[in-house]
Each structure stands twice: as C-alpha cells, then as structure tokens.
C-alpha cells in the first residue's frame with residue numbers, strides 16, 4: 001500500500017475550497033493507500049498569527065478531518081509540530097534548495113507583494129524547504145493537493161532528484177495528485193480569483209451557518225446569458241458553481257448541463273445551495289460533536305506516535321547518507 005501524505009495550514013478559517021480540494025479528497029483516497037494527514041502548524045507561523053487563534057484553528061482542522069470521515073485507525077492524523085523530525089530534516093534539506101528557485105515560488109511572490117522587503121521573515125522564504133521535508137519524511141509517493149500547491153510539490157521533486165543524484169537512492173520521489181473535480185474552487189464574488197482563507201468576500205467558510213452558506217451561493221456572481229454551460233473562459237461564475245455542484249453530487253458537467261437545459265441561473269443556484277446544505281448539515285453536526293469531546297487530543301496523540309515512528313526512520317537514513325555521525 002503506497003503512502004499518501006498531505007496537510008492543511010491552520011491559518012484563517014477553512015473554506016469550501018479546502019473542503020472540496022483537500023479534506024473531502026483525503027477522505028476519498030484514504031482507503032487505497034496508507035495515509036498520513038497532518039496539520040501544518042509550523043507553516044502557520046510564517047505570517048503573524050495570534051497564538052490562541054493558531055491553537056483553536058489546529059484543533060478545528062483535526063475535528064474537520066474526522067467529521068469528513070477520515071478514519072483515525074487507518075489514517076495517521078497528527079500535528080506537524082508534534083513530530084520534531086520535520087524541523088530537523090528541514091535544517092538538512094535547506095542546503096539542497098537554492099535561493100533563486102525559492103524566490104520564484106508563486107505563493108512567496110503573492111504573499112510578499114505588498115510587504116516591506118526588509119521585514120519578510122526567513123520562514124516565509126524557506127516555506128518550501130519545510131514543505132519538502134514534510135513530503136519526503138514519510139516516503140510517500142502520493143501527495144494529494146489542490147492546484148495551488150503543485151508548484152511546491154514540483155520543487156520537492158527537484159530536491160529529491162538533486163539529493164539522490166548526490167547520495168544514491170535515499171528519498172522517495174513524490175508526485176502531486178491534483179483533486180479531479182475542484183482542484184481550484186474560485187471566489188464567489190470574483191470567479192477569476194481563487195477562493196482563499198484570506199478573502200472574506202466570496203468565501204464560504206466551513207464555520208458559516210447553513211443560512212449564510214445558502215445566501216452566499218444565491219448571491220454568487222454569475223455571467224451574462226442564462227445558459228448553464230461549462231465554459232471557464234466565458235462563463236467563469238457558472239463554471240465555478242458547476243464545479244462545486246459536480247464535486248458535491250458526483251454528476252458530470254454534461255449531466256449538469258442536461259439537468260438545467262431549460263432552466264435559468266436561479267433554479268441552478270438553488271440546486272447548488274441544496275446540494276451544499278445536504279452535505280454540510282451532517283458534516284457540521286459531526287464537527288460540533290467531535291470538537292466538544294476529548295476525541296481530538298486522543299487522535300492527535302496516537303497520530304504523533306505513529307508519525308514519529310515513520311519519520312525517525314527517514315531522518316536517520318538522511319543523516320547517515322549526508323555523513324552525520326549517528327550513534328546507535
């Protein structure tokens with residue numbers, strides 16, 4: 001069974017984009033591999049964040065993983081910071097990624113666009129190094145992510161190539177597996193932009209109540225015309241809603257076009273909202289139950305034990321490969 005590795009950063013509130021592009025997809029793939037799914041809390045420190053918010057967000061993500069059906073018996077769910085090998089491996093791997101390539105990362109460029117150059121934290125710049133360490137630490141060939149993380153996985157692949165060329169077959173080559181439907185859920189207020197945790201307008205948050213979720217879908221920006229047709233260039237708003245509907249109902253774009261052939265945007269939006277509520281109502285109820293129980297900490301403790309065991313082996317292999325004198 002091939003290992004699967006992925007994570008979510010506990011900054012801001014999780015969005016429908018995170019749900020469809022990541023969480024729901026993790027739950028889908030968990031049975032055809034050996035998954036390690038974590039909370040990327042060290043990554044959350046790369047931009048200023050309130051300590052209490054970080055703690056709460058971290059617990060929340062664990063609860064959302066469980067509410068979405070991740071089975072802690074088969075899926076190792078853990079906090080990145082609870083497995084110190086992530087940080088140790090990053091210290092070694094930082095020597096095999098170059099400043100030029102790090103400065104070309106889209107996420108880095110986006111995040112620093114409006115920042116004062118003198119006040120950009122080293123951690124934000126070195127973000128992909130830690131992410132590469134996360135990835136290779138579990139010898140996982142499969143990395144399920146939304147589209148915006150592919151560039152980072154590609155950089156991890158470059159690193160593995162570079163490292164293995166020098167030291168032999170030490171690291172397992174990872175590969176991004178982009179979510180089939182919903183790899184890039186767009187903002188509801190501007191469908192040319194990605195739905196992100198830092199865009200309060202146009203986002204559906206998993207913490208929104210059901211009424212707000214419905215309202216946000218009903219007031220989503222649509223396009224000229226009345227035809228429900230998948231056409232990302234000319235109908236970005238409708239295409240985005242179709243993607244959401246398809247991800248929630250498993251219907252294909254053709255089936256959706258047929259279903260709404262003689263209906264307008266209003267009918268279509270109502271159906272998208274219904275499908276969303278259908279999925280979110282039980283999901284949010286499970287989340288409430290989980291977050292108010294002691295399960296989260298139990299799962300994270302067990303996850304720490306299992307993840308550490310796997311991580312230790314890889315770190316040791318890397319230490320030995322580069323020539324660090326390791327004691328028995």
Ligand code: TYM
Pocket residue numbers: 005006007008009010017018020021022040043130131134135143144145146147148149152182183184185186194195196
């Ligand atoms: P993060 O926390 O920004 O996002 C978590 C996951 O959600 C996906 N995603 C989306 N998918 C579809 N539509 C959207 N609008 C959307 N927004 C977010 C992301 O692609 C991602 O899969 N650097 C990572 C966390 C991380 C990681 C890792 C992931 C750290 N180490 C190792 C994989 C492997 C991040 O910030 O994701």
